[in-house]
Amino acid sequence: MRILPLITLTIAIAMPMGLAAQEQHDDTSARDVLKAACERDARLTYRTGVRTLPEVREQMMAARKTYVRDCLAKASAAAS
Numbered sequence: 001m002r003i004l005p006l007i008t009l010t011i012a013i014a015m016p017m018g019l020a021a022q023e024q025h026d027d028t029s030a031r032d033v034l035k036a037a038c039e040r041d042a043r044l045t046y047r048t049g050v051r052t053l054p055e056v057r058e059q060m061m062a063a064r065k066t067y068v069r070d071c072l073a074k075a076s077a078a079a080s
Helices: 003-024 030-045 054-079
Strands: none
Touching (some): 030 054
């Protein structure tokens, strides 16, 4: 009979601490978020498969890097 109030009290104490931890974890910068979005778009645009030839894979990886660099440059120019 005493276990139910104890569980309720534990949940009531733990919930605000969990929310506070989530708020403190938000330390990513806008540039990091933008870079992650650019990298995701580059991966979707320039996909490589398991059977892709090594030469083609290297070209695709170079294209991804170029895409991310251009994407970040455009974003910084638009923000200015």
